[in-house]
Amino acid sequence: MIDIGYFALCLALLASGYGVIASAVGARRRQLGLVRSGENAVLATCALLTIAVVALWQALLFHDFQVEYVAENSNRSMPLFYLVTALWGGQNGSLLFWGWILSLYSASVVALYRQRYRELMPYVVATLAFTSFFFCIVHLFAADPFQQLSFTPPDGRGLNPILQHPVMAIHPPLLYLGMVGMVVPFAFAIAALLSGKLDTTWLRASRRWTLIPWTFLGFGLLLGGKWAYVELGWGGYWAWDPVENSSLMPWLVATAFLHSIMIQERKGMLKVWNLALAILTYELCIFGTFMTRSGIISSVHAFAQSNIGPFFATFLIFSLVFSFGLLWLRLPLLKADNRLESFASRETAFLLNNWVLLGMLFAVFWGTVFPLVSEAFTGEQITVGAPFFNQVNIPIGLVLLLLTGAGPLFAWRRTSNESLRKNFTTPVTAGLIFVGILFALGLRDLYALLSFGLCAFVTIALGTEFHHGTRARMRSTSENYPMALYRLCAKSRRRYGGYLTHLALVLLFVGFTGKAFTQEFEFVLEKGTSRQVGNYQLSFESLAFAEASNHSTTAAALGLHRDGEFLGTLLPERRYYPAFDQGTTEVSIYSTLREDFYVILVGSAADHSAKFKVYINPLINFVWLGSIVFVLGALWAMWPTPRDRRLARVDRASAVGLLVPRKRPHHA
Amino acid sequence: MVCWCRENVRTMPSALLLTTLLLLGFSPAQAATREEIKSVAEELVCLCGNCSRESLATCVCTDFAVPEREAIGSALDQGQTRQQVIDGYIARFGSMGLASPPSEGFNLLAWIAPGAALLFGIALVRTLLVNWKGRDNDEVAQARSARADRSQYQDRLRRELDQFDDDDK
Numbered sequence: 056m057i058d059i060g061y062f063a064l065c066l067a068l069l070a071s072g073y074g075v076i077a078s079a080v081g082a083r084r085r086q087l088g089l090v091r092s093g094e095n096a097v098l099a100t101c102a103l104l105t106i107a108v109v110a111l112w113q114a115l116l117f118h119d120f121q122v123e124y125v126a127e128n129s130n131r132s133m134p135l136f137y138l139v140t141a142l143w144g145g146q147n148g149s150l151l152f153w154g155w156i157l158s159l160y161s162a163s164v165v166a167l168y169r170q171r172y173r174e175l176m177p178y179v180v181a182t183l184a185f186t187s188f189f190f191c192i193v194h195l196f197a198a199d200p201f202q203q204l205s206f207t208p209p210d211g212r213g214l215n216p217i218l219q220h221p222v223m224a225i226h227p228p229l230l231y232l233g234m235v236g237m238v239v240p241f242a243f244a245i246a247a248l249l250s251g252k253l254d255t256t257w258l259r260a261s262r263r264w265t266l267i268p269w270t271f272l273g274f275g276l277l278l279g280g281k282w283a284y285v286e287l288g289w290g291g292y293w294a295w296d297p298v299e300n301s302s303l304m305p306w307l308v309a310t311a312f313l314h315s316i317m318i319q320e321r322k323g324m325l326k327v328w329n330l331a332l333a334i335l336t337y338e339l340c341i342f343g344t345f346m347t348r349s350g351i352i353s354s355v356h357a358f359a360q361s362n363i364g365p366f367f368a369t370f371l372i373f374s375l376v377f378s379f380g381l382l383w384l385r386l387p388l389l390k391a392d393n394r395l396e397s398f399a400s401r402e403t404a405f406l407l408n409n410w411v412l413l414g415m416l417f418a419v420f421w422g423t424v425f426p427l428v429s430e431a432f433t434g435e436q437i438t439v440g441a442p443f444f445n446q447v448n449i450p451i452g453l454v455l456l457l458l459t460g461a462g463p464l465f466a467w468r469r470t471s472n473e474s475l476r477k478n479f480t481t482p483v484t485a486g487l488i489f490v491g492i493l494f495a496l497g498l499r500d501l502y503a504l505l506s507f508g509l510c511a512f513v514t515i516a517l518g519t520e521f522h523h524g525t526r527a528r529m530r531s532t533s534e535n536y537p538m539a540l541y542r543l544c545a546k547s548r549r550r551y552g553g554y555l556t557h558l559a560l561v562l563l564f565v566g567f568t569g570k571a572f573t574q575e576f577e578f579v580l581e582k583g584t585s586r587q588v589g590n591y592q593l594s595f596e597s598l599a600f601a602e603a604s605n606h607s608t609t610a611a612a613l614g615l616h617r618d619g620e621f622l623g624t625l626l627p628e629r630r631y632y633p634a635f636d637q638g639t640t641e642v643s644i645y646s647t648l649r650e651d652f653y654v655i656l657v658g659s660a661a662d663h664s665a666k667f668k669v670y671i672n673p674l675i676n677f678v679w680l681g682s683i684v685f686v687l688g689a690l691w692a693m694w695p696t697p698r699d700r701r702l703a704r705v706d707r708a709s710a711v712g713l714l715v716p717r718k719r720p721h722h723a
Numbered sequence: 724m725v726c727w728c729r730e731n732v733r734t735m736p737s738a739l740l741l742t743t744l745l746l747l748g749f750s751p752a753q754a755a756t757r758e759e760i761k762s763v764a765e766e767l768v769c770l771c772g773n774c775s776r777e778s779l780a781t782c783v784c785t786d787f788a789v790p791e792r793e794a795i796g797s798a799l800d801q802g803q804t805r806q807q808v809i810d811g812y813i814a815r816f817g818s819m820g821l822a823s824p825p826s827e828g829f830n831l832l833a834w835i836a837p838g839a840a841l842l843f844g845i846a847l848v849r850t851l852l853v854n855w856k857g858r859d860n861d862e863v864a865q866a867r868s869a870r871a872d873r874s875q876y877q878d879r880l881r882r883e884l885d886q887f888d889d890d891d892k
Contacts, residue, residue: 289781324855395855403852410844418837425824425833433829436819438768438776443823447837575761575780577792640783658785668783 057122060110061201067103067158068191070096074184082177082250090177094165097180100187101162104155111148111200115141121207124148124200130213130634132604137214140224144214146348147200149227150363153344154190156228156235161187164239164264171706172260178246179239186238189370197363213605216632216639222282229275230302234340236268237305240312241337241378244330248381253388258316258329259702263693265336269309270689276302277682288640288655290573290670292678295444300423301343304416308336311412314405321467322402323392327382328409330389334378341371346423397469404462411455418447453505456564459557460513463520481519486512506568510561517554517561524551544691552692559688562681569650569674576670582663585614589671591652592616596624598663606632611656611665615645627656627667651675760796763808767791768822778822 074096081089111124115138120126128145129138143149161183168176194200240261247257279299280292293299312332318325345367395402422439429437464470464478489511490504498504521540528539544551576588585594594614601608610628614621628641645652650673659665764780771787782788791812798808812820824830 288783289777291781294777391855391858393855394858395852398852398856406848406852410841410848414837414841414844417840421833421836421840429824429830429833436817437824437830438819438822439824439833440768440776440822441778442765443833446823447834451841575757577757655783657783657789666789 056110056113057119057201057203060107060114061199063103063106063110064191064194064201067100067107068188068195070099070103071184071187071191074100075181075188078177078181078184082181090180093177093180093184094169097158097161097165097184097187100184100191101158104151104158104187107194107200108142108151108155111151112139112142114201115139118211120209120211121203122200123202123204126204126208126211128211128214130211130605133213133219136224137219140218141214143227143231144218146363147194147198147202149231150190150198150348151194151200152228153231153235154187154194156231157183157190157238158187160236160239164242168260171703172243172256174250174252175243175246175257175260178249179242182242182245183238186242189366193363193366197366213634216606216630216635216637217286220282220286222278222286226275226278226282229271229278233268233270233272233275234302234305234343236264236271237309237336237340239264239268240333244333245378245381248330248378248385251385251388253326253385255320255323258319261333262313262316265309265313265333266689266693269306269313270686270693272302272306272309273689274682274686276306277678277685281679281682284675285642285644286639288642290575290653290655290668290672291570292675295419295422295441297423298343298347300419300444301339301346304419304423305336305339305343307412307416307419308332308339311409311416312336314408314412318402318405324395324402326389326391327386330382331379334382338371338375338378341367341374345371399465399470399472399475401462401465401467401470404458404465408455408458408462411451411458415448415451415455418451419444422447449502452564452567453502453509456506456509456513456560459560460509460516463554463557464516478516478519482512482516485515500571503568503571506564510564510568513557513561517557520554521551548694548696549692552688552690552694555688555691556685557688559681559685562677562684566674566676566678566681569672569677572673574671575668577657577666577668579664579666582665588652588669590617591622591671593625593654593667593669595665598659598665605634606630609656609659611659611667613643613654613667615652625652625654627654629656629658646676648676649673759799760792763795763799763805764792766809766822767812767820770816770820776819 074093076093077089077096078093081087081091081093111122113119114122114125115129116135118125118129118131124145124147125141128148129141133141137144141148143152161180164183165176165180168179172179243257243261243264247253276299279302283294284290284292309332312329315325315332316329319329345364348363348367422444425439426437429435460482461479464475464482466474470478486508490508493504493507498507521543524543525536525540528534528543529536532539532542534542574589578586578588580586580593580595582595582598585592587593592615594616596612596614599610599612601610608628608630610626613625613627615623615625623645625643625645627643630639630641631637632639640655643654650671653670653672655668655670657666657668761780765778767779768776769779769782769784769788769791770776771782771784774782774784777788779788779791795808795812798811799805803811809821818825824833826834
């Protein structure tokens with residue numbers, strides 16, 4: 056089966072290479088047969104990579120330890136569930152997984168658009184196939200998942216213990232689905248540039264193909280935060296680690312893209328910018344993969360150092376030069392179709408949104424690569440850690456939060472002074488009153504005041520949007536309030552789904568701001584004693600030791616009370632995995648919407664005393680709540696509407712002419 | 724993100740192994756408050772070698788971060804200033820022990836660049852907006868006609884559909 060997998064990879068390399076050539080030549084010569092053949096090559100690549108993935112899964116499930124990857128990343132004692140997830144637990148397997156997801160995206164695009172976007176599709180297919188081709192080269196020549204050992208070890212090393220967590224089964228696939236998916240809008244951008252069909256067609260095709268990976272990526276990031284919070288035992292969820300940053304960066308640009316395409320759709324402006332954003336998003340995904348896997352920046356996520364760095368660096372440089380070169384050549388065709396009517400308009404708000412998001416991108420990028428820059432110039436190793444990122448990004452984030460609420464209050468084209476006053480009065484007043492109340496209650500942290508004030512402002516601003524729309528609908532129909540609200544949101548899915556993700560951002564910011572009020576305790580308790588921790592009483596009841604097959608555990612049982620009321624028993628653990636010479640902390644959390652009581656067992660002594668670290672994290676659950684609202688909003692916005700179906704019919708009808716092989720004048 | 728420090732415990736039974744780890748520095752009556760220790764430790768990163776330089780304030784590795792935090796506490800108790808404690812840490816472990824680049828010399832660039840980029844960006848946005856506002860109708864018409872021949876039929880249909888069922892206001 057391993058040989059079949061390897062052979063499938065070799066064939067996939069050929070198929071994707073053929074796909075590039077067939078599509079490119081077919082597009083140039085307007086030969087439908089070749090174009091179709093290129094599309095079939097993409098489908099074939101997908102089938103072949105599926106075989107390779109199944110082969111690796113088979114080797115993992117049946118403990119074929121002669122395969123190096125299986126020996127390194129699994130062992131006989133691992134439950135089935137983690138054997139399945141071990142596919143993406145190590146370097147080579149996860150790259151194969153990447154390539155496979157890429158081929159699934161590519162095949163979906165091909166299958167869905169057999170009769171749509173015909174002028175673009177050959178170039179789209181060529182771009183997708185070229186990316187697949189590159190990944191096949193990596194699989195075969197730099198990170199072979201089927202590499203065999205010269206002997207068969209009796210057992211494997213197993214999966215890294217910190218990855219043995221249910222969230223780890225979903226978090227990496229979600230991030231991959233997000234990062235890889237950005238190849239589709241990129242392919243459409245390149246296709247628009249190559250074909251010269253630079254109207255909004257490529258944008259129409261790209262919007263949903265951006266929303267899907269954008270949602271995956273955003274949710275993957277938040278889920279990664281959740282995993283870090285419950286598994287890594289440091290009381291937080293986001294550390295500005297280079298790998299976290301490398302998935303955040305494409306998400307920021309994709310967010311900017313999703314906003315700025317609206318300007319082009321409506322006004323025919325920002326054409327160059329949108330193409331550049333689509334390209335940049337994709338390049339940042341490749342850059343992130345390169346950074347994570349080449350080991351150039353130290354990170355907890357970094358895979359073992361390997362020789363794939365040069366491959367990715369070459370590909371990155373080539374695709375950057377090619378894409379931006381192409382964009383530069385097409386500049387004369389990309390003039391704006393309209394003029395700006397007023398500075399007080401939605402257009403301006405979107406431009407500012409792009410400015411803030413790209414500013415944040417630069418800050419994150421700069422902080423991530425600065426250690427390299429500094430070392431190159433001064434020879435001194437420095438660290439750019441969380442304090443830097445927080446200091447730089449918190450003010451930018453607050454401006455973003457402001458725009459989240461202010462943007463929707465501006466109308467397209469122009470907003471009269473009167474309606475500006477009308478739209479802003481209530482939300483601004485609400486924000487100010489809220490700040491006043493918090494100040495009166497004794498809150499003095501400037502950022503926290505600003506953040507909560509803005510959260511109130513945005514909530515009221517968006518709430519008013521929903522409310523006014525619903526009331527207007529109630530006046531024109533006989534629907535009651537809930538029905539009118541539902542119909543309103545269902546009729547303009549993009550708009551209200553978008554607002555829902557804005558509300559998710561508010562929830563996230565409430566959670567982020569809670570961080571300013573985190574209380575931290577570190578203390579030793581004797582068994583049988585108790586102590587006051589914040590508003591809680593913590594009693595140390597017992598300490599137990601256990602040996603499992605692959606780790607030893609020390610666990611403490613703690614009773615948690617508040618005002619004499621028993622809240623529950625907390626069981627923080629500390630584990631040690633000899634195979635990895637690695638300790639892990641299993642934290643125990645008592646969670647309410649108001650705050651989390653988070654206990655880490657730091658260590659214990661023979662006299663049955665133990666050291667604990669406790670965090671009281673207020674409002675943290677708003678972050679997880681925000682994640683759920685984010686996904687719901689995004690799903691709402693991307694759900695197909697009757698209008699989409701009508702457009703698809705129009706496209707298919709008008710594409711018939713293009714499907715007949717004939718010579719057409721070529722647009723330069 | 725977290726410190727997976729080596730616990731020197733491999734060969735010992737687990738009950739014993741943890742015994743040795745902790746009792747050093749279990750001195751509960753420190754004069755320096757935990758907030759003071761935390762605020763100093765937040766400026767520094769853990770250099771145990773097993774975590775990816777996690778904040779010294781949050782790392783729970785028992786062979787580096789925990790004793791270092793206690794050392795910070797006792798240094799503060801002895802009357803050292805914040806800066807002296809931080810400098811002492813850097814003197815022992817090198818400049819990579821600082822959690823953020825020092826704002827001096829070349830490293831000042833780390834702090835200036837994001838602000839400069841934002842200023843540049845807003846200037847660009849302003850220029851663009853002013854340009855767009857100042858465009859006259861001729862330019863607009865020119866730009867439109869440049870692509871007029873392309874997919875007219877589809878564009879018109881799409882516009883009509885848009886009017887028929889406007890999705891976004």
